[in-house]
Amino acid sequence: xxxLITDVAxxxxxxxxxxxxxxxxxxVLFEAPAVASxxxxxxxxxxxxxxxxxxxxxxxxVNALVLSGGSVYGLDSMGGVTAFLRAQGQGFSVGAIKVxxxxxxxxxxxxxxxxxxxxxxxxxxxxxxxAAAVAGLDFSLGTAGAGxxxxxxxxxxxxxSASAQSASGFTVGALVAVNAVGRAxxxxxxxxxxxPYEREAEFGRxxxxxxxxxxDFKIKSVEPQNTTIAIVATDAALTRxxxxxxxxMAQDGMARALRPAHAAMDGDTVFSAATxxxxxxxxxxxxxxxxxxxxxxxxxxxxxxxxxxxxxPFAASPPDWRKRFGKS
Amino acid sequence: xxxLITDVAxxxxxxxxxxxxxxxxxxVLFEAPAVASxxxxxxxxxxxxxxxxxxxxxxxxVNALVLSGGSVYGLDSMGGVTAFLRAQGQGFSVGAIKVxxxxxxxxxxxxxxxxxxxxxxxxxxxxxxxAAAVAGLDFSLGTAGAGxxxxxxxxxxxxxSASAQSASGFTVGALVAVNAVGRAxxxxxxxxxxxPYEREAEFGRxxxxxxxxxxDFKIKSVEPQNTTIAIVATDAALTRxxxxxxxxMAQDGMARALRPAHAAMDGDTVFSAATxxxxxxxxxxxxxxxxxxxxxxxxxxxxxxxxxxxxxPFAASPPDWRKRFGKS
Numbered sequence: 001x002x003x004l005i006t007d008v009a010x011x012x013x014x015x016x017x018x019x020x021x022x023x024x025x026x027x028v029l030f031e032a033p034a035v036a037s038x039x040x041x042x043x044x045x046x047x048x049x050x051x052x053x054x055x056x057x058x059x060x061x062v063n064a065l066v067l068s069g070g071s072v073y074g075l076d077s078m079g080g081v082t083a084f085l086r087a088q089g090q091g092f093s094v095g096a097i098k099v100x101x102x103x104x105x106x107x108x109x110x111x112x113x114x115x116x117x118x119x120x121x122x123x124x125x126x127x128x129x130x131a132a133a134v135a136g137l138d139f140s141l142g143t144a145g146a147g148x149x150x151x152x153x154x155x156x157x158x159x160x161s162a163s164a165q166s167a168s169g170f171t172v173g174a175l176v177a178v179n180a181v182g183r184a185x186x187x188x189x190x191x192x193x194x195x196p197y198e199r200e201a202e203f204g205r206x207x208x209x210x211x212x213x214x215x216d217f218k219i220k221s222v223e224p225q226n227t228t229i230a231i232v233a234t235d236a237a238l239t240r241x242x243x244x245x246x247x248x249m250a251q252d253g254m255a256r257a258l259r260p261a262h263a264a265m266d267g268d269t270v271f272s273a274a275t276x277x278x279x280x281x282x283x284x285x286x287x288x289x290x291x292x293x294x295x296x297x298x299x300x301x302x303x304x305x306x307x308x309x310x311x312x313p314f315a316a317s318p319p320d321w322r323k324r325f326g327k328s
Numbered sequence: 329x330x331x332l333i334t335d336v337a338x339x340x341x342x343x344x345x346x347x348x349x350x351x352x353x354x355x356v357l358f359e360a361p362a363v364a365s366x367x368x369x370x371x372x373x374x375x376x377x378x379x380x381x382x383x384x385x386x387x388x389x390v391n392a393l394v395l396s397g398g399s400v401y402g403l404d405s406m407g408g409v410t411a412f413l414r415a416q417g418q419g420f421s422v423g424a425i426k427v428x429x430x431x432x433x434x435x436x437x438x439x440x441x442x443x444x445x446x447x448x449x450x451x452x453x454x455x456x457x458x459a460a461a462v463a464g465l466d467f468s469l470g471t472a473g474a475g476x477x478x479x480x481x482x483x484x485x486x487x488x489s490a491s492a493q494s495a496s497g498f499t500v501g502a503l504v505a506v507n508a509v510g511r512a513x514x515x516x517x518x519x520x521x522x523x524p525y526e527r528e529a530e531f532g533r534x535x536x537x538x539x540x541x542x543x544d545f546k547i548k549s550v551e552p553q554n555t556t557i558a559i560v561a562t563d564a565a566l567t568r569x570x571x572x573x574x575x576x577m578a579q580d581g582m583a584r585a586l587r588p589a590h591a592a593m594d595g596d597t598v599f600s601a602a603t604x605x606x607x608x609x610x611x612x613x614x615x616x617x618x619x620x621x622x623x624x625x626x627x628x629x630x631x632x633x634x635x636x637x638x639x640x641p642f643a644a645s646p647p648d649w650r651k652r653f654g655k656s
Contacts (some may be wrong), residue, residue, distance in 0.1 A: 041576055041579075043573050043576075167545075181616070182620075186524075196514075196536075196540060208524075208536055212524060217495075217616065217617045217620050219613070219616060222611075222612040222613055222616070242592070245371050245591070245592050248369055248371075248590050249588065249589075249590050249591060251369075251583070251590075252580075252583035252588070252589055252590060255579070255580035255583035255584055255623070256583060256584055259620065260577065260580070260616060260619060260620035260623070261577075261580055262576050262577050262579075262580060262619075263573070263577060263616050263619060263620075264570070264573050264612070264615065264616065264619075265612070265616075283550075284550040284592070284593070285547070285550055287592065288509075288545065288547060288550070288588060288591050288592065288593075289545045291588065291590075291591060291592075292510075292545050292587065292588035292591075295583070295588070
């Protein structure tokens with residue numbers, strides 16, 4: 001186990017990033033089309049081909065899912081992934097042409113200090129293509145991919161991942177780009193809200209603060225400069241409706257790891273995917289546990305994203321967790 | 329401040345319960361129609377007149393909101409509240425007739441040991457009428473109202489409430505009937521998941537366990553015998569869309585206080601209401617804080633519900649928190 005979403009059989013992950021624009025793209029490619037769905041609980045989402053992920057819609061499985069920086073400009077990245085998939089002969093057939101399905105969501109990193117004069121080239125399209133081209137079982141966390149330019153209310157955000165196994169052997173994983181309106185840590189200290197769910201010392205094993213700070217509500221901005229976007233996956237076989245339930249349950253991990261979350265000026269979104277490569281069917285109890293583990297994995301992945309991040313070399317960049325708390 | 333939802337100006341709460349059927353009803357009555365909305369994040373909800381609470385629907389305000397035991401039978405309770413409201417001359421006018429709006433949701437307490445042979449009388453209708461008739465600023469918590477027959481995976485559930493004030497003086501409150509598929513406490517010990525949000529010693533001030541138990545997923549049942557239903561309210565003036573956002577943000581309190589939540593076999597639902605009686609308009613920052621406080625209040629109210637509950641005198645009743653942990 002790598003403690004990455006790639007512990008789930010049947011998928012690979014690729015990152016691409018551009019230091020000049022201080023942004024990037026992360027994509028999950030599925031070996032075979034995976035049943036997928038979505039839960040959008042933030043108030044200001046940005047996405048591409050997300051409507052088809054709802055129960056009742058015809059196309060039930062996807063070839064890829066995409067997370068991107070760049071806000072509305074990042075919505076080009078799914079086009080690059082789509083083109084890459086076509087070049088690989090993927091997608092469902094409509095007559096003589098392939099139609100790859102690669103929905104995705106974006107986060108806002110347009111004021112992070114990078115050079116956002118994108119010019120006449122579709123830079124996010126190219127980053128999407130590149131991320132798909134390098135997809136594998138290993139990938140970087142922290143200041144990487146869709147998390148490259150991400151921030152939280154007070155610390156550098158980033159890309160995180162985690163995985164777990166259910167009691168009866170199903171694998172669950174999460175991948176997240178943390179660009180939260182709120183904080184992943186408690187008060188002014190180094191402790192993570194996700195502490196109860198930590199495995200090993202994946203984000204420093206600091207536990208909880210000895211003294212609890214007064215509740216506060218530090219936020220990054222009341223402008224829509226926020227949004228945490230995530231993908232959870234399992235090797236269980238799920239229906240579209242069950243995948244929707246998985247995405248909704250996984251959102252609880254965001255609630256537990258970030259405070260506040262799901263506000264009017266973020267677009268907090270979770271995609272879910274089921275590769276169905278497990279050797280047995282999941283019972284109803286298994287599915288509850290998979291949902292609960294997806295929430296745990298997402299909470300852990302959020303903490304890992306902030307824990308692994310490194311600040312950008314711009315005045316606008318918030319400090320990273322390690323520098324801020326002297327753990328570097 | 330009573331640390332109840334009735335700290336929010338412009339509303340009263342009434343409970344009615346029947347020990348024989350081991351169930352009850354709780355209603356919130358608004359002095360003037362309140363802008364209201366809903367977030368249904370569980371997979372198996374039961375409700376009455378909930379569709380009209382979505383953004384885009386014409387009727388934007390309600391006279392009452394109702395929480396009830398009884399599953400599908402409890403859907404009669406909103407009729408009793410509606411009849412009471414009409415007798416008070418409330419409701420909007422359509423020609424010569426009043427149309428009171430009293431949406432509500434139900435929880436499943438049909439296997440808790442009570443006598444569920446309801447016979448030929450509309451017992452929940454009468455409980456709804458009675459709850460409305462006794463509504464006031466004080467009401468009981470624990471084994472009362474809609475929480476009378478409620479349970480969690482391992483302990484007696486119940487009715488809870490809590491309130492808070494924002495930095496700029498808006499009041500927020502929550503009311504909840506906790507009938508969770510999961511647990512409000514951590515592992516086999518007495519500590520509440522909601523501990524980080526506790527004010528004063530409203531649920532015993534136990535903090536966190538010194539040693540964390542392994543993560544587990546004890547659940548009550550894979551049958552739909554679950555559902556936690558809640559109402560959050562504020563004195564801020566909100567639009568219907570803003571009220572929807574408030575309900576969504578408040579669901580994060582359920583995520584933080586219960587594990588698991590939002591599963592396929594619960595109908596976890598949060599109603600939101602804005603009385604608009606505050607003396608000033610809420611800024612966008614105020615609204616984020618109100619949403620975050622609604623989540624906090626709901627988490628606290630869930631812990632208080634379990635903390636205040638007393639077991640029912642039936643073999644089927646799980647123990648209450650105080651007896652189980654020797655704090656009675």
